[in-house]
Amino acid sequence: MTAQIQNADLARSKLAESLGRNWYKFSRNPLSIVGLGAVSLVVFLAVFAPLVAPHPEAAGKFVDFENASLAPCVRYPFGTDVIGRDIMSRIFFGFRFSLTMGVIVLALVVPVGVTLGLIAGYNQGTWLETVIMRVTDIFLAVPPLVLALAIASVLTPNLFNAMIAVSLMWWPWYTRLVYGLASTLRNEFFVSSAETLGASKAHIIFREILPNCISPIFTKMSLDMGWVILIGSSLSFVGLGVQPPKPGLGTMVADGSNYLPDQWWISVFPALAIVVVVLSFNLLGDGLRDMFAAEEV
Amino acid sequence: MNRDDILTATDLKKYFVIGHSDLLKRNPITVKAVDGVSFAVREGETLGLVGESGSGKSTVAYTTIGMYRPSAGAIRFRGRDLFEGNKPRSLALKKEIQIVFQDPGSSLNPRRTIKQILELPLRIHRRNEDRMEQVIRLLEMVELPPDYAYKYPQMLGGGEKQMIAIARALATDPAFIILDEPTSALDVSIQGKIINLLMQLQDEFNLSYLFITHDLSLMRNVASRVAIMYLGKICEVARTAEFFRQPYHPYTQMLLSAIPVISEEEETLKPKRIVSTGEIPSPVNVPGGCSFHLRCPARMEVCSRVDPVMVEVEEGHTVRCHLYEQGIGVQGQ
Amino acid sequence: MTALLEIKDLHVHFDVYGGTLRVLDGVNFVVQSGQRVGLVGETGCGKTTTMKSILRILPTPPARIPQGEIYFKGQDVLKMKKGDLQRIRSEGISMIFQDPTAALNPVFTIGQQLEAVVRHSMEGGKLSKGKIREQALVPLREVSLPDPERMLDSYPIQLSGGMRQRICIAMALVASRELLIADEPGTSLDVTIEDQILRLLRRLVEEKNVSVILITHTLGVVRETTDRVYVMYAGNMVEVADTEELFANPLHPYTHGLMAAVPRLTGGGISDGIPGRIPDYLNPPPGCRFHPRCERAMDICREEKPAFYQVNTDHEVACFLYRDGQK
Numbered sequence: 001m002t003a004q005i006q007n008a009d010l011a012r013s014k015l016a017e018s019l020g021r022n023w024y025k026f027s028r029n030p031l032s033i034v035g036l037g038a039v040s041l042v043v044f045l046a047v048f049a050p051l052v053a054p055h056p057e058a059a060g061k062f063v064d065f066e067n068a069s070l071a072p073c074v075r076y077p078f079g080t081d082v083i084g085r086d087i088m089s090r091i092f093f094g095f096r097f098s099l100t101m102g103v104i105v106l107a108l109v110v111p112v113g114v115t116l117g118l119i120a121g122y123n124q125g126t127w128l129e130t131v132i133m134r135v136t137d138i139f140l141a142v143p144p145l146v147l148a149l150a151i152a153s154v155l156t157p158n159l160f161n162a163m164i165a166v167s168l169m170w171w172p173w174y175t176r177l178v179y180g181l182a183s184t185l186r187n188e189f190f191v192s193s194a195e196t197l198g199a200s201k202a203h204i205i206f207r208e209i210l211p212n213c214i215s216p217i218f219t220k221m222s223l224d225m226g227w228v229i230l231i232g233s234s235l236s237f238v239g240l241g242v243q244p245p246k247p248g249l250g251t252m253v254a255d256g257s258n259y260l261p262d263q264w265w266i267s268v269f270p271a272l273a274i275v276v277v278v279l280s281f282n283l284l285g286d287g288l289r290d291m292f293a294a295e296e297v
Numbered sequence: 298m299n300r301d302d303i304l305t306a307t308d309l310k311k312y313f314v315i316g317h318s319d320l321l322k323r324n325p326i327t328v329k330a331v332d333g334v335s336f337a338v339r340e341g342e343t344l345g346l347v348g349e350s351g352s353g354k355s356t357v358a359y360t361t362i363g364m365y366r367p368s369a370g371a372i373r374f375r376g377r378d379l380f381e382g383n384k385p386r387s388l389a390l391k392k393e394i395q396i397v398f399q400d401p402g403s404s405l406n407p408r409r410t411i412k413q414i415l416e417l418p419l420r421i422h423r424r425n426e427d428r429m430e431q432v433i434r435l436l437e438m439v440e441l442p443p444d445y446a447y448k449y450p451q452m453l454g455g456g457e458k459q460m461i462a463i464a465r466a467l468a469t470d471p472a473f474i475i476l477d478e479p480t481s482a483l484d485v486s487i488q489g490k491i492i493n494l495l496m497q498l499q500d501e502f503n504l505s506y507l508f509i510t511h512d513l514s515l516m517r518n519v520a521s522r523v524a525i526m527y528l529g530k531i532c533e534v535a536r537t538a539e540f541f542r543q544p545y546h547p548y549t550q551m552l553l554s555a556i557p558v559i560s561e562e563e564e565t566l567k568p569k570r571i572v573s574t575g576e577i578p579s580p581v582n583v584p585g586g587c588s589f590h591l592r593c594p595a596r597m598e599v600c601s602r603v604d605p606v607m608v609e610v611e612e613g614h615t616v617r618c619h620l621y622e623q624g625i626g627v628q629g630q
Numbered sequence: 631m632t633a634l635l636e637i638k639d640l641h642v643h644f645d646v647y648g649g650t651l652r653v654l655d656g657v658n659f660v661v662q663s664g665q666r667v668g669l670v671g672e673t674g675c676g677k678t679t680t681m682k683s684i685l686r687i688l689p690t691p692p693a694r695i696p697q698g699e700i701y702f703k704g705q706d707v708l709k710m711k712k713g714d715l716q717r718i719r720s721e722g723i724s725m726i727f728q729d730p731t732a733a734l735n736p737v738f739t740i741g742q743q744l745e746a747v748v749r750h751s752m753e754g755g756k757l758s759k760g761k762i763r764e765q766a767l768v769p770l771r772e773v774s775l776p777d778p779e780r781m782l783d784s785y786p787i788q789l790s791g792g793m794r795q796r797i798c799i800a801m802a803l804v805a806s807r808e809l810l811i812a813d814e815p816g817t818s819l820d821v822t823i824e825d826q827i828l829r830l831l832r833r834l835v836e837e838k839n840v841s842v843i844l845i846t847h848t849l850g851v852v853r854e855t856t857d858r859v860y861v862m863y864a865g866n867m868v869e870v871a872d873t874e875e876l877f878a879n880p881l882h883p884y885t886h887g888l889m890a891a892v893p894r895l896t897g898g899g900i901s902d903g904i905p906g907r908i909p910d911y912l913n914p915p916p917g918c919r920f921h922p923r924c925e926r927a928m929d930i931c932r933e934e935k936p937a938f939y940q941v942n943t944d945h946e947v948a949c950f951l952y953r954d955g956q957k
Contacts, residue, residue, distance in 0.1 A: 024647040189404040193462075196362050197418045197469065198391040211408035349820035350791065454907050455673065484672040484847055485891045489903035492893075511821060514850075514893040518900050541895065555825045556895065557850025559877060563895040572825070 026291040035283025042277055046095035053089035059247050069263050079265035081255065087265060090247035091273045097248045098277060101163055101232040102225040108167045113174025114217060118205045120175065121182025133179065139172040148231060152240040159248070162241035166231055170224070177220060181213045215292030219285050226281035233274050249274050302337040303505045304361070304394075304473055309334045309370035311356050315581070328581050330356040332529035333370070335607075338473070343499070343506040345520030345537070347513060347552070352526040354509050358477045361507065362396045374473065392422050395466040399478040401458035405450040411436075411461055412446040418468035435464040439494060456487035460494070467498065475507045480515070492519060513556050514563075517541055522613075525549050528588040531607070535614040544568065545616040547595045587619065595620060632704055634841050635661040635684070635723075635809060640698030642679055642865075644911075645691060651911035653679055655865040655919070657698070658938070661809065664839045666832070668852040668873065670888070671862035674908045677845045680862075681811050683708075685719060702809070720751045724802035728814040730794035734786040740797055741766060741782030747804045769800035773830055792823035799830065803840075810834070811843045816851065828855045849892055853877055858944075861885050864909050864919040867938075871945035881947045883924045918950070926951060 026032055050056045054077070064084030072079045078087035120132040139147075151165035185191065186209065194204050233250030235241035242248025244255065249270045256266030311331040318324040331353040338344040348354040359365050361372055363379065363386045372379045374394060379386065398404040405414055415432045423431070433443045439460040450458055459479060466474050476495065480488040492515070498504060508520055516523055517537060524534040525548065533546040544550050551571045558564055571594055584591050590600035599619050607617045642654035654676050661667050671677050682688045684700055686707060700707040702718060710718070727733045735743060744766035748757070757765065763782070770778035773796040786794055795815060802810055812831065816824030832855060834840050844856055852859055852873065859876045861869040861884065869882040880886050887904040906923035909915055915922050921931040930950050938946040939953055 021647045189398045189400065190406040192364055193396075193398065193404050193465070194406075194417065196364070196391060196396055197465070198388045198421045199417060203417075208406055208409070212406070214408075349822065485849070486672055486888060486904040488893075489891050489900040490905075492900050493902055512893070513821075514895050515900075517895055517897050518893045538897070552821065555821050557821075557848060557854055558895055559849050559853050559889060559892055560894070566895050572829075 022291050025293065026287045028290055029287065031283050032287025032290065035280045035285075035287055038276060038280030039284050042095050042280065043099065045092045046099050049089075049092040049096060053086075053092045055086035055089045056093075058085035058089040059093035061245055069259075069266075071263075072265055078269040079263075081252075081266045082259065082263070087252075087269050090252060091249065091270060094247040094249040094252060094270065094273065095277070097159060097242050097246070098229040098232065098274075099225075101159065101166070102228045104163050105167050105170060105228045105232075106221055106224060108163075109171045110174055110217070110221060113171040114178045114210070114213070116171075117175040117178025118182050118209060118213075121179045122186050122201070122205050122209065124183050124186065132175065136172040136175045136179075139169065140176065142169070144169045145231065145234065148235060149238070149240065152235055157240045157243060159242050159246075162232055162235045165235070165240075166228060170228070173224075174217070174220070177216060178213055181216060182209050185209045185212055215289075219289045219292065222281055222285035222288050226278035226285075229281075230274065230278050249277075301340045303340040304372070304374050304507070305335075305337040306357070306361070306372045307335050307370055309357065309360065309372060310368045311353075311360050311365055312368045326581060329529050329583060331360065331367075332583075334526070334529070334531055335370075336524055336531065336534065338505050338507055340472075340505055341499070341503050342521045343508050343519060345516045345523040346507060346509045346526060347511065347516055347523060348526035349511060349552075351528060353529040354526050355477060357526075358396065358475045358507065358509055362394060362475055363391070388421065392469045393471050394473045394475070395469060395471040396475040396477060397459070397462050397466050397479050400482050401455060401462050402450075402482070404462050405458055407450055409449075410446065411448055411450070411453075414450075414461065415446075415465055415468055418465060422469045431468075435468055438467060438498070439464045454487075455483045456491060459483060459491055463491070463495065463498075467502075470502075471504070473505045473507070475509070477509045478511070479508075481510065481512070488515070513541075513553065514558065525552070528583055530588060531617065532589070533614075533616045533618075535611075539611070539614055541566070543611075543614075545610055545614070545621060546618050547571075547593045547620075548589050551592075551594075633660045633701075634663045634665075634703065635659070635843075636701040637680070637684070638699045638701070640680065640683060640700065641696050642676075642683055642688070642698075643694045643696055645694065649912050652914055653865050653911050654683070654698075655914070656935075657862075657865065658867055659860060661841050661843060663808070663841055664835060665858060666835055666842045666844060666856045668856035668859040669843060669845045669862060670847060670849065670852055670859060672847060672908060674864075675862045676865045677862055678813060681725060681813060681843065681845065684811070685723060685725060686715060687725075722807065723809045723811065724807050725811040726795075726798045726802050726813065726815055728817055730791060730798045731786065733798050734794055736786055738785075739782065740784055740786065740789075744770070744782065744797075744801060744804065747801050751804055765804070769803040770797075772803060772834075773797075773800045775800070790823075792820070792826065795823075795827055796830070799827070803834070807840055809841045809843070811845070813845045814847070815844070816846075816848075824851070831855065849888060861888070864914065865911070866919060866935075866948060868920065868948045869946070870938075871942075875942065875945050879942075879945070881941060881945070881952060882949050883926050883951075884920050887923075918948075 045052060049059070053059070062085055066084065067076070067080050068082055068084040070076055070080045076086050076088065078091065080086055116132050116136070120129045123129050147169040148165045151168055152162055155161040155164065191204060191208055194208050232241055233248070233253070236248040236250030237254045239254070242251045244251055252270035253267050256263070256270070259266050309331055310333055313328045313330060314325040315328055316326045318326055334353070334357060336344065346354045346357065356365065360367055366380055374390065379390060412432055415435050416428050419428050419431050432446055436443055436445055441457060441460055445453070450461070453461065479495070480491055483491070495506070496519070499506060508516070510516055520537050522534065522536050523540040525532050525546070527548050533540070533544065533549050540549070541553065544553055550568045554568045554570045556567060558567070586601040586603055587593070587605055590596045593600065597619060603619070605617050605619045605622060607615050608622055609615050610621050637657055637659040640654050640657040641652070644651040644653060657676070657680055659680065669677050679688065683695065684707065695708060698708070702722060705714070707715065707718065741763070745762050748762050748765045766782060767778050770781055775781055775793060775796055789797070810831070815827055828851065831842055831844070835842055844852070846852060856873050859871060859873050860867050861882060863884050869876070869880070869885050876885070880889055884904070890901045891903040893900045904923055909919055909922070917933045918931045918936055921927040924931065928950060936948045936950045936953070938948050940946050941952050
């Protein structure tokens with residue numbers, strides 16, 4: 001019994017130490033901390049939008065022609081649009097769509113793409129690998145945005161279908177990434193060892209190979225959040241994503257484009273918001289890469 | 298085959314096709330990594346396998362453990378063909394034959410704890426027992442403390458990692474273990490402990506070992522019989538003391554004469570120095586006749602034409618060399 | 631006579647998570663012209679760190695050199711400016727690394743890599759293309775590589791390990807060198823090929839008066855190929871003597887332990903080796919760093935660090951057992 005308690009203590013202290021060590025590696029580059037902070041801010045704003053937005057009603061159906069097209073001022077820090085809605089509040093709510101899109105697309109794409117990559121990488125030289133990788137190649141051969149547009153235009157334009165479109169063009173990148181990793185890792189001696197011990201293929205793929213792929217996958221996921229949001233915004237911009245009056249960031253940029261350059265704030269602030277979100281996920285991704293890098297002394 | 302041979306290889310061959318010399322794929326370029334190897338390991342003994350790179354000793358190890366299928370020939374465990382039919386090896390056979398790889402840094406998964414690493418074989422081959430207890434018992438067997446269970450391999454020293462690899466091999470309760478250069482990647486100061494542990498475990502559990510190394514001084518202290526390989530074939534087999542005292546094959550003599558020793562006493566035990574000339578030919582371009590003839594100081598005309606066969610020069614001592622065929626007698630040296 | 635290379639009281643620290651690794655703790659090391667010096671020690675004792683400091687190729691950060699001097703031909707390398715340092719790296723000292731496969735770029739031919747070295751050597755920058763190729767052939771012949779012209783057009787992957795190692799040695803010889811540092815040159819090679827490489831190094835020493843520092847953990851190799859040996863443990867030199875003297879009369883308990891651990895051709899079993907592990911450089915033991923593993927540790931060993939004590943001519947030991955000369 002004491003042995004079990006001791007072991008649990010050991011496991012806990014090991015966890016604490018590894019967290020400390022990881023933070024050390026992550027924080028070497030101050031920009032990573034900026035990225036982490038900015039992402040946290042965006043998430044916070046998205047989650048608590050109804051509470052922190054200065055004019056939460058602006059996110060939905062709302063008109064206030066008295067206060068329409070106001071330049072940025074104290075009451076409306078980012079100004080208002082042509083029907084009087086507060087841009088800043090709309091941006092906060094817009095983050096919800098962006099993050100939702102990112103999270104859901106990745107939640108669909110990563111398990112599928114990674115699993116296919118693992119299977120293909122471990123079964124190199126078999127028909128299984130050929131089939132998986134050729135299908136992957138086909139999807140990769142089509143220019144991504146074109147594919148997304150094609151799919152989205154066939155389906156009813158809304159956020160949900162935009163997510164489907166993006167997912168369908170995104171999964172091959174994970175398959176390609178993991179295929180490369182897995183096909184190298186399968187030649188490692190710890191994999192041979194598991195085979196000679198009699199481990200099942202499922203064990204080898206998910207318990208031996210996958211844990212060694214986690215770092216590049218997580219790093220890519222963080223960078224991808226930014227890209228998915230960008231593509232989603234692009235789809236919204238051309239009318240295939242978030243539909244007005246919902247405050248998708250891309251939709252807002254599109255709405256405001258008619259009023260440039262006089263009422264510049266209607267497009268510019270949502271566009272800046274997109275930049276900030278994408279940039280902060282990129283910085284966070286760089287930080288994660290540093291964190292996962294092996295230490296060398 | 299003796300009644301107490303636990304593992305025998307009969308005319309084992311393993312060829313790899315590494316490419317083709319023309320676009321239509323008519324002429325395959327073949328590496329004859331193992332080209333007709335026969336040996337027997339007796340129950341409870343250690344057979345040493347010596348050879349330089351390209352000799353095929355690792356291929357022998359990997360084929361025996363089942364990572365490769367032989368191109369020809371057979372390997373039998375307690376009389377049973379290990380590669381029967383086209384099926385993958387059964388779990389029952391995997392349990393009996395295990396391997397310890399050369400580099401403990403890459404044979405232990407850096408993302409798994411020691412506990413997870415040792416539990417894997419336990420989970421596959423033994424059911425219904427308290428696994429944590431068994432893991433601790435395995436750690437005790439290799440003289441490591443129980444708190445190592447929660448460590449990751451990178452936290453261990455090279456010697457300790459190799460101990461874990463040994464513990465893992467023992468976890469299935471095997472009868473036969475292949476040791477592929479188990480201490481080559483380690484410092485000499487920890488080598489002894491690991492070797493002595495392996496000998497102890499051999500006594501305790503009546504294990505049989507195929508011990509592969511290029512370190513002849515180590516071999517002298519570990520193996521009961523030694524076989525030496527060159528370019529895919531065995532040149533000489535003998536009991537250890539014999540092998541070092543009275544080497545017959547010119548390659549054996551050359552290798553023994555180049556051992557770096559640290560005392561004058563040991564110098565006197567070495568054959569007269571034969572400096573090796575030329576390169577080791579690649580296993581893709583094996584010279585005709587005896588594969589060693591281009592580097593052999595005692596080569597004769599027949600050596601470039603005909604490949605010699607294995608003959609017994611003394612009881613339990615076999616050599617594959619034209620110098621000793623048809624009982625020509627002891628020559629060379 | 632000024633030594634060719636002299637390292638004085640070198641300290642090297644690494645800043646990592648959790649503190650500072652005090653790896654080198656006052657290393658002293660001397661190499662004369664035309665001498666073959668062996669450096670023996672376990673993995674992690676600091677041999678490679680010491681050698682990398684000489685050429686200043688340590689990654690700084692996380693490495694730091696808080697104290698110490700390295701004199702090459704009388705000048706302190708650690709204080710040199712970029713230009714002088716470059717000249718030393720291209721003409722004075724070169725290093726051959728442990729794994730020849732990793733040291734050669736797989737996507738360039740041998741010729742391209744050798745020619746690059748020629749071009750970067752001080753005279754080489756002004757030569758014509760044809761002359762550069764000629765210069766590249768010279769060291770290839772010196773290391774007895776078969777068919778040097780064809781070698782220039784080959785890729786590393788087409789060659790054996792022994793050939794690659796010889797090419798690394800050839801690259802190290804391109805400009806006139808005075809000091810060659812060979813880091814475990816035979817580890818990834820077979821005994822007979824290693825033998826050839828070591829003979830080659832010996833010939834180079836004799837013919838060109840090149841000094842060689844041979845790093846290895848194989849005592850047998852040291853005995854056959856060096857004139858003088860340093861034994862290193864955990865960031866300190868613990869013993870130095872002429873080779874014959876060291877093997878006839880090893881003094882430091884660590885040296886004893888190493889020699890006892892080597893398997894003998896005479897048979898008779900192997901000793902368990904030296905118990906324990908190298909110390910944690912974050913918190914190295916006080917006093918003599920070897921004392922936790924030493925059978926003959928005394929109280930003073932736990933408190934103070936021993937200095938180098940002279941025992942015979944040219945034989946020094948860092949051990950309190952010999953504080954008053956030969957015990």
